[in-house]
Amino acid sequence: MRIAVTGAGGQLGAALMTALGPLHTMVPLGHDQLELGSPAAIDQLVATQADLVIHAAAYTNVDGCARDPELAYRINGLGTQYVALACRRLGAPLVYISTNEIFPGDADRPYFEYDPARPINAYGRSKWAGEQVVRELLDRFYIVRVAWLFGGPRNFVRTVLRLAEQQPEQGLRMVDDEIGNPTYAPDVAAAVGALIQSNCYGAYHFVNAEHCSRYDFAQAILLAAGRGHVPVAPIKLADFRRDSTPPSFAALANCAGSAIGIALRPWPDALAAYLATLHEGA
Numbered sequence: 001m002r003i004a005v006t007g008a009g010g011q012l013g014a015a016l017m018t019a020l021g022p023l024h025t026m027v028p029l030g031h032d033q034l035e036l037g038s039p040a041a042i043d044q045l046v047a048t049q050a051d052l053v054i055h056a057a058a059y060t061n062v063d064g065c066a067r068d069p070e071l072a073y074r075i076n077g078l079g080t081q082y083v084a085l086a087c088r089r090l091g092a093p094l095v096y097i098s099t100n101e102i103f104p105g106d107a108d109r110p111y112f113e114y115d116p117a118r119p120i121n122a123y124g125r126s127k128w129a130g131e132q133v134v135r136e137l138l139d140r141f142y143i144v145r146v147a148w149l150f151g152g153p154r155n156f157v158r159t160v161l162r163l164a165e166q167q168p169e170q171g172l173r174m175v176d177d178e179i180g181n182p183t184y185a186p187d188v189a190a191a192v193g194a195l196i197q198s199n200c201y202g203a204y205h206f207v208n209a210e211h212c213s214r215y216d217f218a219q220a221i222l223l224a225a226g227r228g229h230v231p232v233a234p235i236k237l238a239d240f241r242r243d244s245t246p247p248s249f250a251a252l253a254n255c256a257g258s259a260i261g262i263a264l265r266p267w268p269d270a271l272a273a274y275l276a277t278l279h280e281g282a
Contacts, residue, residue, distance in 0.1 A: 004050035007057030011152030019189035036079040045086035054095040062123040066244040069122035077129030084137040093140040100147035102128040105247020113203040143203040151185030164230040171231030176215035179249045181207035184270035208267035211251035
């Protein structure tokens with residue numbers, strides 16, 4: 001199959017290229033090959049002659065989205081509309097990568113795929129706009145929601161390790177009332193690879209099993225990396241000043257994927273696998 005991947009240089013895009021490359025003809029599309037916020041993206045995508053498009057590109061700076069919600073909508077909403085229109089012309093299915101931040105964070109259990117969206121920040125609203133336009137324009141699509149991705153050169157795991165190296169005595173301050181699923185990008189890529197062979201179109205939550213707070217995640221990272229002596233102090237979301245407001249409890253449940261045999265391992269196991277790659281590359 002000929003697969004075009006938008007955002008191929010990003011954290012998930014790179015993992016997709018690695019996972020799917022041995023089995024498919026991959027067409028990587030980065031910023032230089034695709035003007036995502038412009039209608040020109042339609043012709044650029046059609047020119048790839050792809051059999052399937054994975055739309056992993058997005059404006060993911062959640063604080064930047066809060067400062068400029070129009071830009072967020074232009075890239076994540078209208079940009080996805082242009083990708084969907086290209087898929088219509090190609091007659092190709094679309095895999096749209098979405099986010100747990102389409103949910104408000106007020107649930108008392110992980111969100112299911114069919115729970116109603118009610119985003120509370122500009123990033124979530126822009127990604128929800130993308131989901132809506134995919135449903136309106138296409139008959140064949142997979143909406144894949146992810147959360148708290150790690151695995152690339154810039155992510156929460158590396159940030160925690162860097163801060164621990166820079167200030168081992170001062171320690172770290174981490175939010176203990178923001179809950180989600182730490183998710184390893186290569187695990188998502190493998191799940192997407194299985195999904196596109198299924199022809200079971202619809203919405204999916206591809207996150208590593210189990211959920212935790214940012215505070216718990218940071219402690220687990222330090223312990224697994226042999227830096228458990230570095231202190232971590234819990235703080236509240238309200239104490240952490242930022243432009244965006246993340247949902248406080250946005251853990252996802254993988255029901256639809258599990259039903260067709262696609263499940264991701266627990267996040268502590270995925271974290272151990274990622275840290276092993278960092279050790280090998282050191």
